[in-house]
Amino acid sequence: MSGRVVTATRLGFREQARRPLLLILLVGLPLFFITRSIASTVPQPRVVPLPGGGDVLSNMQDVHGATMAAITIAFLAGLCSLFIMQSAREADRRLIVSGYSPAQTIVPRLLEIAAATGVVLVVSLAVTAISFQPQRWVPFIAANMLVGLTFGSIGALAGAYLGRIGGTYFMLFLPMIDLGIAQTPMFGDGAPDGWAQFLPGYGAGRILVDAAFAPSFNAGPELLLASAWALAALAAVTLALGRAIGLARG
Amino acid sequence: MSGSPSEAESVRPRPSTVAGESPLLQVNKVTKGFRHGVLRRRRIEVLRGASLEVRPGELVGLVGENGSGKSVLMKIIVGLLARDGGEVALAGRLGYCPQEALVWEKLTVAEHFRLFAEAYELTYEQATRAQERLLDELQFARYAGYRTDELSGGTRQKLNLALALMHEPALLLLDEPYSGFDWDTYVRFWEMAEERRAQGMGILIVSHLLAERERLSRVYTLSDGRCVEE
Amino acid sequence: MTLVFIREQLRAPLTLALLVALPFLFVVLAADVLGEFADALGGSLVADGATALGAGWSAAFIAGTLGFFQIASAREADRRLARAGIGPFRVAAARIAAAVGLAVLAAAAAYLAMAIEIDVVHPLHAAAAILGYSLIYLGLGALVGCLVRGELEGSLAVAFVFLLDVFSGPGMTEGDGSPLSISRSAADVLLAAAIGAGSPTADWLELAAWVLGALAVAGAGFAFSARSRA
Numbered sequence: 001m002s003g004r005v006v007t008a009t010r011l012g013f014r015e016q017a018r019r020p021l022l023l024i025l026l027v028g029l030p031l032f033f034i035t036r037s038i039a040s041t042v043p044q045p046r047v048v049p050l051p052g053g054g055d056v057l058s059n060m061q062d063v064h065g066a067t068m069a070a071i072t073i074a075f076l077a078g079l080c081s082l083f084i085m086q087s088a089r090e091a092d093r094r095l096i097v098s099g100y101s102p103a104q105t106i107v108p109r110l111l112e113i114a115a116a117t118g119v120v121l122v123v124s125l126a127v128t129a130i131s132f133q134p135q136r137w138v139p140f141i142a143a144n145m146l147v148g149l150t151f152g153s154i155g156a157l158a159g160a161y162l163g164r165i166g167g168t169y170f171m172l173f174l175p176m177i178d179l180g181i182a183q184t185p186m187f188g189d190g191a192p193d194g195w196a197q198f199l200p201g202y203g204a205g206r207i208l209v210d211a212a213f214a215p216s217f218n219a220g221p222e223l224l225l226a227s228a229w230a231l232a233a234l235a236a237v238t239l240a241l242g243r244a245i246g247l248a249r250g
Numbered sequence: 251m252s253g254s255p256s257e258a259e260s261v262r263p264r265p266s267t268v269a270g271e272s273p274l275l276q277v278n279k280v281t282k283g284f285r286h287g288v289l290r291r292r293r294i295e296v297l298r299g300a301s302l303e304v305r306p307g308e309l310v311g312l313v314g315e316n317g318s319g320k321s322v323l324m325k326i327i328v329g330l331l332a333r334d335g336g337e338v339a340l341a342g343r344l345g346y347c348p349q350e351a352l353v354w355e356k357l358t359v360a361e362h363f364r365l366f367a368e369a370y371e372l373t374y375e376q377a378t379r380a381q382e383r384l385l386d387e388l389q390f391a392r393y394a395g396y397r398t399d400e401l402s403g404g405t406r407q408k409l410n411l412a413l414a415l416m417h418e419p420a421l422l423l424l425d426e427p428y429s430g431f432d433w434d435t436y437v438r439f440w441e442m443a444e445e446r447r448a449q450g451m452g453i454l455i456v457s458h459l460l461a462e463r464e465r466l467s468r469v470y471t472l473s474d475g476r477c478v479e480e
Numbered sequence: 481m482t483l484v485f486i487r488e489q490l491r492a493p494l495t496l497a498l499l500v501a502l503p504f505l506f507v508v509l510a511a512d513v514l515g516e517f518a519d520a521l522g523g524s525l526v527a528d529g530a531t532a533l534g535a536g537w538s539a540a541f542i543a544g545t546l547g548f549f550q551i552a553s554a555r556e557a558d559r560r561l562a563r564a565g566i567g568p569f570r571v572a573a574a575r576i577a578a579a580v581g582l583a584v585l586a587a588a589a590a591y592l593a594m595a596i597e598i599d600v601v602h603p604l605h606a607a608a609a610i611l612g613y614s615l616i617y618l619g620l621g622a623l624v625g626c627l628v629r630g631e632l633e634g635s636l637a638v639a640f641v642f643l644l645d646v647f648s649g650p651g652m653t654e655g656d657g658s659p660l661s662i663s664r665s666a667a668d669v670l671l672a673a674a675i676g677a678g679s680p681t682a683d684w685l686e687l688a689a690w691v692l693g694a695l696a697v698a699g700a701g702f703a704f705s706a707r708s709r710a
Binding site: 019021022025026028029032033036037040041042044060064075076079080082083086161162163164165166168169170172173176177181182186187188 | 494495498499502505506509510512513516517519520521522538541542545546549553628630631632633635636637639640643644647
Binding site for chain 2: 003004008011014015016018087090091093099100
C-alpha cells in the first residue's frame with residue numbers, strides 16, 4: 001500500500017513543481033501583497049482589544065502586519081486546494097479503476113494541499129517577519145497554520161461543489177470578508193462583531209491577535225474553536241474526495 | 251484517423267478459443283437514469299435493462315447511436331457511475347481505456363507507466379518490460395520522456411490505451427480507443443487486439459464504425475436502453 | 481451561440497448565484513470599513529467613496545476571472561467551432577458578448593449594493609463607471625488567458641493584477657493613484673459620479689479609451705485562441 005502512496009505523492013509533487021509560473025506566483029503574490037500592505041499603512045495609533053479582555057495600544061502598521069499573512073494564506077491555500085481537488089476528480093478515478101484504493105489517492109492529494117499551504121505559509125511568515133514581530137512566534141505560526149488548514153480544506157470543498165469559476169470567486173471573497181473585514185482589529189472598535197464568530201476565521205483570527213499583541217496566551221477557547229473548524233473542514237474534504245473519486249461497484 | 255490502406259485488409263473474427271468458459275463480464279438488466287433541469291426536474295432513463303456478456307477470447311462490440319448510453323454503460327461496468335438497478339459481475343483483472351484520455355498533463359509518458367505499474371502491482375522488471383513492449387507496439391517510444399501536454403492527440407490516445415494494457419488484463423474495456431490514430435496505428439491496434447484475443451483476453455469495444463463489425467465475435471446494439479445481440 | 485457560451489459558464493452549481501451574491505455581499509459588508517482602510521493606507525477617500533470603489537472592485541474581479549475562464553476552458557472547442565465554418569472572429573464576438581452579459585450581471589449586483597449603502601449623486605454615471613471596471617478587467621482576463629494556460633496560475637495572475645490595482649488606486653494611497661492602476665480612469669469617474677460633481681469630458685474619453693482598448697484586447701484574445709493552428 002505504501003508504495004502506491006509514495007509513488008503517487010512523488011509524482012504529484014513533481015507535477016506541481018513543473019509549473020514554474022505557479023511557484024513564482026505562490027512566492028511573488030505574498031511577497032508583494034504583504035510587503036506593500038505593511039509599507040503603505042500609516043502607523044497611526046490603534047487600540048487593539050485582546051481575547052479574554054483588556055486591550056493594548058499599538059499602531060495600524062503593526063495591526064496590518066499581524067493580519068496580512070493570514071489573509072494571504074487563506075486566499076492562496078484555498079485557491080490551490082480548489083484546483084488540486086478539480087484535478088483529483090478527473091484523473092484520480094482512473095487510478096482507482098486500475099487498482100488504487102480511494103485512500104491511496106486521497107492521501108497524496110491531501111499532502112499536495114498541505115505542501116502548497118506550507119509554501120505559502122513559509123513565504124508569508126518570512127515576509128511578515130521583515131516588518132513585524134509578534135509577541136510570541138509559536139502561537140502566531142500555529143494560528144496561521146490553522147488558517148491555512150481550514151481555508152485550504154474549504155477551497156477543496158469549493159472545488160468539489162462549486163466548480164472552477166464559482167469556487168474562485170468564493171475563495172477570494174471569503175478570506176477578504178472573513179479575515180480581511182470581519183476579524184481584523186483594524187476597523188471599528190477592533191473587536192469582531194457577533195456575526196463574525198460564526199465564520200471559519202474567527203478562532204484563528206483571535207489567536208493571531210493574542211499572539212501578536214498580548215504579553216501572555218489567553219485564547220484557549222478560540223484555540224479550541226479554530227482547531228475544531230480545521231478538523232471539521234479537513235474531515236469534510238476527506239469525505240468529499242472519497243465521494244468524488246470512489247467507485248460505485250457492488 | 252487519416253491516411254488510407256495500402257491494400258484491402260480482410261479480417262475474419264476467429265471463433266472463441268474458450269467457448270463454454272464462464273464469462274469474464276456479465277451485465278444483467280442494468281438500469282440507469284439521470285435527472286435534468288433546475289426548475290423543472292425531469293428524469294431521463296438512459297439504460298432500461300441492458301444485458302451483455304463477454305467470454306474469454308471474445309472481441310465483442312457495443313454499438314449504438316450517439317447518446318444511446320454506451321459510455322454510461324461502460325462507466326457503470328468499471329464503477330465510475332452507480333447503476334440504479336441490475337447486476338454487474340466481473341471476473342479477473344480489468345483494463346479500462348476511457349474515451350477521454352484521463353492523464354496527468356505535467357507527467358511524462360514514462361512517469362505515467364510508473365504510476366500505473368504501482369496501481370497494477372507490477373514489479374519493476376514487469377513494468378519495464380510492459381513499457382518497452384507497449385511503446386514498441388504502438389510506436390511511440392521516442393515520446394517516453396515527453397510530458398503529456400507536449401503530445402499530439404493521437405499520441406495521448408496511444409498512452410491512454412497502453413496504460414490499460416500494461417498488466418495484460420483478463421478483460422479489456424475500450425471506449426472509442428482509437429480516436430486520433432493515424433491509419434497505420436489503427437491497423438496496428440486491431441492486430442494487437444487480435445493477438446490478445448487469441449491469448450484468451452476478453453475485449454469489449456465501444457465503437458461507432460460499422461466497418462469494424464466483421465472483426466468482432468459478437469456485436470451488441472444499444473438501443474432504447476437495452477442491448478440487442480446481432 | 482452567445483447564449484450557449486453563457487450557459488456553459490453557468491453550468492456548475494451556484495455559479496450564477498455566487499456571481500450575483502458575492503459582489504453584493506462584499507459591498508454591503510465592506511461599506512463601513514473601506515473608508516477606514518483607505519485612511520489606514522494614507523489615502524484621502526471618504527467612506528462613501530470607498531464604498532463606491534468597493535462596488536467597482538468586486539465587479540472587476542468577477543469580470544476578470546470570467547474573461548480568463550472563457551478562454552482557458554474552451555480553447556480547443558472554440559478552435560473546432562471556428563474550423564467548422566463559423567470563423568474565429570464570430571466565435572470571439574460570441575465569447576465577448578457572453579462575458580459582457582455575465583459581467584453586466586455582476587456589475588448590476590455591485591451597483592445595487594452600492595445604491596443601497598450610499599446616496600449616489602449621479603446614478604447613471606456610476607453605473608457606467610462600474611460597467612467600465614468590468615469591461616477593463618474582462619480585457620485583462622482575456623489577455624491572461626492568452627498568455628497563461630494553467631487555470632490556477634491564470635486565476636492567481638488575475639488576482640495579482642487586481643491587488644496591485646486596488647493598492648494603487650486613487651484615494652487608496654497618498655496622491656492621485658499610480659499609473660500602475662489599470663482601472664484608474666474608471667475609479668476617477670466612479671468617485672465623481674458617486675460623491676462628486678460628475679466627470680469632465682476628458683475623463684469620460686479616457687475611460688472610453690480604456691474600455692475600447694480592453695474590448696479590443698479581449699476580442700483579439702478570443703480570436704487568437706479560436707484560430708486554427710494549421
